[in-house]
Amino acid sequence: xxxxxxxxxxxxxxxxxxxxxxxxxxxxxxxxxxxxxxxxxxxxxxxxxxxxxxxxxxxxxxxxxxxxxxxxxxxxxxxxxxxxxxxxxxxxxxxxxxxxxxxxxxxxxxxxxxxxxxxxxxxxxxxxxxxxxxxxxxxxxxxxxxxxxx
Numbered sequence: 001x002x003x004x005x006x007x008x009x010x011x012x013x014x015x016x017x018x019x020x021x022x023x024x025x026x027x028x029x030x031x032x033x034x035x036x037x038x039x040x041x042x043x044x045x046x047x048x049x050x051x052x053x054x055x056x057x058x059x060x061x062x063x064x065x066x067x068x069x070x071x072x073x074x075x076x077x078x079x080x081x082x083x084x085x086x087x088x089x090x091x092x093x094x095x096x097x098x099x100x101x102x103x104x105x106x107x108x109x110x111x112x113x114x115x116x117x118x119x120x121x122x123x124x125x126x127x128x129x130x131x132x133x134x135x136x137x138x139x140x141x142x143x144x145x146x147x148x149x150x
Contacts, residue, residue, distance in 0.1 A: 004147040011141055014046055015053035022057025025112060030080055034111035036126050038118025038150070041134030046143050047116045050134065051086055054114060058084055066116070072100060082110045089117040097121050125150050 008014040025035050037054075039047040052064045060075045067073040067088045074085045085105055089097060105111055106126055118125060125131070133146040 006145045006147070007137065008046075008143045008145065009137075009139065009141065011046075011049060014049055014143060015056075017145065018050045018053035019057030022054045026058065026079055026081065030109040031128075032109060033126055033128070034106045034108055034113050035081070036106055036113045036115070036129040038115045038122070038125050038129050038131045039134065040117065040119040040131065042136065045134040045136055047134060050132070051114050051116060055084055055086060058112065060084065071096075077112070080110070081112050084112040084114065087113065087115045089115055089121045092121065097124060122150070 006017060008017060021037075028035065039050060041047055048066045051066075055064045055075065058077045058081075060077060062075060064075075064086070065073070067086055068090065071092060072085060072087045074083055076082060077084055087097070087102075102113075102124065106113055115121065115125070118129075118131060127150055129150045131148050131150050133148070135144045135146075137143055
């Protein structure tokens, strides 16, 4: 996958982009493993904003709250993929995520896994994970997104 760079000038544009990615993921055929999306960027870059819109785009209607203190939340979804996991790796290392059963979660092709602070656990991300690097722009709500494979 060639890197894809997209800029967003508002929270609304960021949400639109995340929902479009969710729609694409839902249309992809099942493979051997879960779809894994790793988000990385500075504090306040928009990782949680992106994840909330992404999960909404998967059809989840429950309120999506960042799992900062509980580390992982999951929601049922409809279709070929049946569950989305939202993980916040800010306070964790790879070992801790391993103990939470990440390997079996990622090994299930029916799952979608979104990891905030993925750069902190990059050594356990699958090779086909999509990594989204988010950077602040010059203006207040401007963000730059770089989508790439690990």
